[in-house]
């Protein structure tokens with residue numbers, strides 16, 4: 001491979017490299033060891049994206065196992081029965097699983113608390129926050145901009161290593177015996193120093209702290225990339241909506257993460273040096289911790305969902321082959337969600353902050369629902385009169401519209417003070433955030449993985465079976481979590497290993513749903529891995545997309561494009577353009593309106 | 601990947617300093633574009649730094665409101681003269697690094713190296729003053745030991761999970777419960793010391809990171825890496841150094857001057 005360098009380069013822009021004999025980025029560079037070294041030292045955004053995809057899905061698996069354990073414990077309540085005059089604890093399923101049937105109730109609760117914390121911390125910090133931006137975002141953002149790479153490729157690789165390093169700390173805390181603070185690390189759970197699990201808590205907090213850096217690196221890189229590396233002719237309003245979503249996400253990542261950084265650092269100091277800032281016994285303030293924590297963690301829920309919304313915008317336009325409805329409204333709603341998200345953290349503290357603050361935060365919380373709803377209406381508007389192709393990405397997209405709407409709408413009773421006092425810390429909250437995080441983000445992630453799988457790996461997955469798995473996930477998800485709305489409104493509090501007998505039926509239905517979900521996910525995994533081995537070769541543009549990534553080969557070449565692409569049409573101009581690499585017969589353009597006819 | 605340089609052949613290139621032959625990374629269209637990108641990146645990073653310290657400033661404000669006497673008491677034990685001297689040292693170093701950027705732009709290699717060295721010296725002087733005249737006297741009377749036997753002493757406190765033992769002699773002004781001391785005039789005074797040590801400690805860490813970065817610049821400057829054609833690294837480390845300075849400018853009055 002030869003690259004032209006020198007002043008000519010600067011003067012005339014890229015020489016697309018027609019003289020490159022550029023192979024696929026997946027091409028092996030020699031033997032096993034050489035390949036591993038090649039991947040471990042790569043600064044190619046595509047390989048880093050794939051490495052991130054593997055890493056975050058691994059953590060999803062780890063978190064998923066914990067979820068299954070939680071649902072397993074909750075199949076029946078923990079009870080103390082009298083057998084032959086002695087009291088026997090029953091229903092401590094996790095205790096039995098881990099080898100000690102005769103554990104005391106308190107002991108069993110401790111195990112449950114650890115598993116629950118493990119689930120939350122892994123899913124939030126190691127899976128869903130880095131998830132879409134670092135994997136699909138890394139892979140697609142430069143492609144969509146028509147660029148060769150992100151602005152700072154080495155920083156990008158560093159972010160992956162920092163991520164792995166942070167995750168190792170987290171895993172260390174888990175294998176050393178786990179942490180029972182909850183993923184929110186509320187003080188004094190996380191600051192009481194008498195705990196024998198001292199180092200584990202420190203490690204878990206450090207893990208979250210370190211992971212924050214990888215998040216900042218990614219966000220910073222993306223912002224600069226979008227500003228500086230757009231292809232010629234690609235204006236801000238020609239950007240695919242996925243790029244707008246990534247941009248908004250990155251802004252939040254860069255502005256919110258440092259605050260959790262200092263908070264967690266102070267928490268570590270709290271444990272190591274007893275500085276007392278969050279410890280009431282020393283004059284500190286635990287509610288301050290909650291404020292700091294949510295100042296980051298509320299905006300970060302939009303780090304989780306905005307990339308998902310970006311994927312949905314892409315999928316819905318491409319698979320219904322229609323100009324997206326309200327492009328600017330969607331783009332600006334991403335930005336305004338990012339902005340408003342910094343003003344509503346107090347809605348997590350309705351029960352611990354003052355009344356005036358709670359009232360103001362409640363009002364602001366309702367504001368955030370507006371741009372969110374704007375998006376949903378625009379997506380539905382896009383579907384209207386589109387030629388909808390039902391395939392796995394589209395099925396997931398439709399599924400998203402349904403579940404995410406439920407998730408968003410149930411945020412409103414939580415945002416209203418009077419109702420939240422009843423619902424706070426109940427299963428209703430659990431159901432709410434699973435509908436947005438799983439029914440929203442994870443579902444969108446799956447849509448995106450299937451949508452871009454042919455591009456990323458050059459193979460088609462099995463459509464029928466994948467749609468079947470999608471339906472399983474849909475049924476499993478709703479069975480698991482819809483029940484939890486009822487549990488919550490009836491008073492079941494969150495984070496308990498046991499419950500009153502009247503909740504048992506609903507809990508069992510929920511656990512059954514979790515089993516179906518597991519089957520669905522495993523089936524997806526098998527299908528995707530299977531496609532790598534035996535899948536049909538994918539064409540460059542299987543869905544007829546118009547954004548730049550579909551101009552590249554499937555899988556793309558190392559330098560992404562044979563010629564630097566130039567933007568000549570909008571990202572969703574399906575009415576006027578035959579998609580690249582596609583046969584005009586398959587993509588007939590809309591007839592021009594007859595003379596004198598009015599556009600509707 | 602081989603790089604085929606059409607403008608300057610191998611030999612000619614070998615004789616010319618790095619900053620003249622430097623070309624941007626291949627995914628940028630021009631050197632200017634790269635320079636802009638690097639600068640935006642650094643500004644974003646600086647925003648994260650400001651937000652990081654913002655957490656500490658908010659903590660300061662809240663605890664000051666909660667325990668005003670404790671804060672007033674504690675700040676009496678800081679000597680504004682040392683703080684003021686350190687402020688001058690940092691301000692001066694900001695000026696020298698700003699000048700260093702100008703030196704690189706004008707290809708004044710000697711002055712560039714000199715200014716970088718002065719900046720490093722100032723940074724070290726700052727940390728030195730902080731340690732010898734501010735931290736250490738307040739710590740006098742305790743020592744750090746990893747010997748568990750010492751934990752038997754009544755006056756000892758453990759930290760770092762029992763690995764470190766702080767054995768108190770007659771006590772100084774130190775943060776938190778671990779470090780409680782007999783001279784506290786106000787029960788919440790340790791809180792003031794916590795905030796003081798966290799804020800100045802994290803700031804001093806940034807100063808030391810700056811020392812590392814500027815030393816790296818110096819080593820590169822010796823190899824003639826920077827000049828009119830290429831001074832990205834000097835520029836962005838300079839930006840970093842200004843923010844470290846700026847944060848101190850806020851810390852100084854808040855900690856030393858307000859009573």
Ligand code: HEM
Pocket residue numbers: 184301302304305347348365366368369372407408409411412414415416420423424425429432433436437440441
């Ligand atoms: C229409 C938009 C939304 C509104 C109005 C809203 C409102 C709320 C409120 C008021 C709470 C606090 C409930 C309580 O603890 O009593 C809450 C909790 C939560 N929400 Fe949302 N939310 C919205 C969207 C989202 C999204 C998009 C996500 C994530 C992708 C999300 C994730 C969460 C999480 C994780 C919690 C619980 C955190 C915990 O306590 O562990 N929410 N939501």
Ligand SMILES: [Cu+2]
Pocket residue numbers: 297298301344345347348
């Ligand atoms: Cu929130």
